[in-house]
Amino acid sequence: MPTYMIVTAKIADRDAFISGYGTAAAKLVEQFGGRYVLRGPGAELLEGNFGDGASMVISEWPDRETAKRFWNSAEYAKAKKLREGVADVQVLLIDAPRINGE
Numbered sequence: 001m002p003t004y005m006i007v008t009a010k011i012a013d014r015d016a017f018i019s020g021y022g023t024a025a026a027k028l029v030e031q032f033g034g035r036y037v038l039r040g041p042g043a044e045l046l047e048g049n050f051g052d053g054a055s056m057v058i059s060e061w062p063d064r065e066t067a068k069r070f071w072n073s074a075e076y077a078k079a080k081k082l083r084e085g086v087a088d089v090q091v092l093l094i095d096a097p098r099i100n101g102e
Helices: 014-031 064-071 074-081
Strands: 003-011 035-040 055-061 087-095
Touching: 003 014, 003 064, 014 035, 014 074, 055 064, 064 087
Parallel strands: none
Antiparallel strands: 003 055, 003 087, 035 055
8 A cells, every 4th residue: 555755844945955855865765665746845834833835745655664664764864864954844654545445
């Protein structure tokens, strides 16, 4: 069952974020078997208290275990350090719902 990783990021320095963390993370997402579904800035917050104007990234993974293997890898731990002081993030992991009992 596909799993989605949903990232909301409030980015203080977009150029530094993209050239450092964004580049490193993109390579690892592909290496670990994920793919991007959406990457874009300018989210509009309709309810809640986190995310207005933020960038959103949604990646799809074959399953939860694969996504967590990526998330817990030593390689990704190094990449995450590149966003320190550059962005505040919220990360969610959710399995795709089964539609019509499929």
